[in-house]
Amino acid sequence: MEADRFIFAEKNILIYGSIVLIFFILLFWFSVIIQRRKRKKLGDSAIIAKIISGKSNFRLMSSFVFVILGFAFIVLGQSRPQFGAKLTESKLEGSDIMIALDVSNSMNAEDIKPNRIERAKMALLKLADKLNGDRIGIIIFAGDAFVQLPLTNDYGAARMFISNVSTNMIEKQGTAVSAALDLAMKSFQSESKAGKSILIISDGENHEEGALELASEAAKQGFVIHSIGMGQPQGAPIPVYNQFGQRDYWKDKDGNTVISKLNENMLMQLAKAGNGIYVRASTSSAGLNALYDEIQKMEKQKHESKQYAEYNEQFQYFFGIALLFLFLELFILQRKPKRFENFSLFKSDIISAVKSK
DSSP states (O other), rough: OOOOEEEEEEEEHHHHHHHHHHHHHHHHHHHHHHHHHHHHHHHHHHHHHHHTTTHHHHHHHHHHHHHHHHHHHHHHHHHHHEEEEEEEEEEEEEOEEEEEEEOOOGGGSSSSSSSSHHHHHHHHHHHHHHHHOOOOEEEEEEESSEEEEEEESSSHHHHHHHHHHHHOOOOOSSBBBBHHHHHHHHHSSSSSSEEEEEEEEOOOOBBBBHHHHHHHHHHHEEEEEEEEEEEOTTTOEEEETTTTEEEEOEEEETOOBBEEOOHHHHHHHHHTTTTOOOEOOOSSSSSHHHHHHHHSSOEEEEEEEEEEOOOEEEEHHHHHHHHHHHHHHHOOOSBOOOOTTTTTTTTOOOHHHHOOO
16 A cells, blocks of 8 residues: 555646746746846936835735745646545456457447447446456457457446447448457456456347357357347348438448348357357346346456545645735735835944944
């Protein structure tokens, strides 16, 4: 465990605010130098001092210092100073889950609302909310497959990646389930003793050959493959939009509107070959609960996780100090009061005696 930390959450404000402060300090310094030079040009410095004796350099300097300090503490407050967070090491226990999400164009079909891809993302976000200690990874696939997020227990990062998934992330079209399965199997750590689940989320349409054989081989190696079907068996057209935002539907080479249908049989066979379960997506979370229960049956492994506790905001103290300095500046006068015009702290009989000598 580390000691309490003090940080500024908005470092850019701190940097730019410091630059502005330095600029005004330099500007004030140069203006003082220029004023002194102008006074020297006017005549004897002693005579000039008597003429402007009512002017208080001390008050002018104090006023500037208080304003600068007030502004400095405002900058510090705007930079969101935080204190109290501790780096803690906690022991977590869980299994490993690799999610393979179909992002082909057919996932834009709207036979489930709002559409297949958005419903898939909602299901994954709900699943991420349920997980506790399990590591999660994300693969996206269409005609190709890519790892979007390696296995991690950082659920915040997982939610961010899930929320940003779209069907325009892979140009090559298709439903390369076998490629996604192969990549998922390679993404697990071979030395890990945690249970290894692969979750395929797809409409199963236009899939390439070899997926069922690969699922059977994965089951022999200890992987469990679950699947979620996105869509309805009767299907729906695939909406497309032109450069002007006008809506149309995907058409084949003969100009007929393409109807994308859920290939439920393929996804059920895939889950069966992988010793997992199949769930069809719906507005209910009952299927998702069953899937979560299956994942929780997997063998767990302990692993360390470093997490930061919540930071406590401290900006209010800095704003309070800033107001204090600005309040004090209001009581500083740049000219001496008339009753003190003939008074000088440094005039004394001793000094007068020295001058007379």
